[in-house]
Amino acid sequence: MNSLAKTLFLTATAAAITFSSIGAASANDWRYRGHNNNNDALVGGAVGLATGLIVGSAIANAPRYDEPRYIDPPYAYDDVPVYRAPPPRYYRPAPVRYYQPAPVRVGVEPWTPQWERYCSYRYRSFDPRSGTFIGNDGRSHFCVAN
Template identity: 45%
Template sequence: MLERGIAKLKWHWHIGSAVKLGLALLMLAGTTLGTTTNAEAGKRWHRNGGAAAAAGIIGFAAGAIAGSAMAGPRYYEPYRGPRYNGPIYYAPPRVRYMAPPPVYYAPPRVHYRAAPGTPEWIAYCARKYRSFNPRTGTYVTYGGKVRRCR
């Protein structure tokens, strides 16, 4: 039965648990040894009084330097590309022939006027001027002037 338990213990034994066990034993030894005191201090209490303070200051400084080195942000130089090493020459642009756009002309305006005295002319002037007189071929403007219908 005992052999079975040892075999089972070997099978479950991992490196991670060995590290955990070692750390636990180290902490236990540190707390146990740190709490023991001498029963009689005597003259030893006042001897090397500055050594403990110096060790504390040195330890604090070393911790501050190590902490700032690990916690400080990293600075990366931005990429600036290759340096300028003189002019860069390009080929001249190609010459292209562009045909002129086609020209369109508006058709000529045809002005048709009816000949005076014809029925078409009388109908045109009667539509255009309310005061048109077909017997004389004239109309009266708003200013009172009499004009001939064209």
């Protein structure tokens, strides 16, 4: 039973016991005093009702030892923001770009005097022994005369 039903049941029991004893005790007085009613029965009933309420609520709210009792902490964690993971993001894979080398144009044959003259005029950093020049990217490249 829940605690309200227990409280009501115990209150009604205490009130019934109180009223039955007051009624039996005051029956003789009422008959012999000539119906002089000083409201003793009502005061006794009120005292019994109050006693029943107090005892019933104490019994209904008594701790049960078969269940663990959890005590709330003295502070609340409502102020702490709740972390929520961001939704997953799906990335489209980057397209793979294949670069084809530039087609070789038939021009001046490498390692000939014309080729060496062309590359010397075209690139200031041309090295005739290796056939390379230093490009704007800082790397050495082989000279191709078109």
